[in-house]
Amino acid sequence: MVVPAGRSSQTTTWKLIKADHGCSYQAATFDRWGIAAIEGCVQGEPRGQYSVNGGNAYLVQLNSRHHVMVRLKLARGYNAGAIANDPRNGTVLISEYQGANQGIPVFNWVWAFDGHTLRTIRRFPNEDAPTVIAEPW
Numbered sequence: 593m594v595v596p597a598g599r600s601s602q603t604t605t606w607k608l609i610k611a612d613h614g615c616s617y618q619a620a621t622f623d624r625w626g627i628a629a630i631e632g633c634v635q636g637e638p639r640g641q642y643s644v645n646g647g648n649a650y651l652v653q654l655n656s657r658h659h660v661m662v663r664l665k666l667a668r669g670y671n672a673g674a675i676a677n678d679p680r681n682g683t684v685l686i687s688e689y690q691g692a693n694q695g696i697p698v699f700n701w702v703w704a705f706d707g708h709t710l711r712t713i714r715r716f717p718n719e720d721a722p723t724v725i726a727e728p729w
Contacts, residue, residue, distance in 0.1 A: 594627075594658075609658045615650075618670060621684065623677040625707050626655040628684045631663075632670040646671075646691055651684075651703070651710055664710045667701050669694045678728030682707065685726035690718060700724040 594607040611617050611631050620629035629652045636647030649670035653662035671691035677684050684705040690698035699715040700723050716724050 607658070609654065611652075614647075617652075619673065619675045621675045621677045623653075623684050623707075624682045625653055625661065627658070628653050628675060628677065628686075628705060630666070630670060630673060630675050630686065630688070636668055646694070649688065651675075651686055651705055653705075653707065662708065664705075666703070666710075667699065668696075669698065673701075674725045674727070676727050680728070683728070685713075685728055686710075687724055687726040689723075692718065702726045 594609065595601060609617070612633065614635050615631045615633035618630045618632045620627050631650045631652050633647045633649065646669050648668055649666040651664045651666055652660055655661050666686070666688055667690050669690045671689050673686065673688040675684060675686050686703040686705060688701040692698060698718040700718055701715045702713040702724060704711045704713055
């Protein structure tokens with residue numbers, strides 16, 4: 593949802609940006625290219641697991657008209673995390689906590705995104721709670 597911050601507004605004027613079918617946006621930040629967002633999906637969930645976003649996860653780069661320019665896969669099973677833009681250099685930092693009980697080893701991830709490429713900074717063993725949140729300093 594994009595809402596004017598400098599004045600009050602009616603909810604009917606707010607701009608809803610729809611995620612892909614079966615997905616929802618979990619977190620977003622404005623960046624040099626428009627909006628970078630984390631999208632969690634039900635597609636890709638382990639059998640018998642039904643959650644809001646226990647399946648595939650993506651970093652989505654939207655342009656200023658809210659059209660998808662880039663869609664890059666994150667770790668499956670996004671449970672929590674954050675996304676933040678560093679206005680000094682344009683790097684977007686993404687952190688992801690993978691939910692437990694997926695039948696695979698799960699981690700806390702930290703990535704950097706430069707508008708085109710997603711680079712893993714580090715992954716940490718999942719200790720059953722979000723322990724790492726990436727923030728620019």
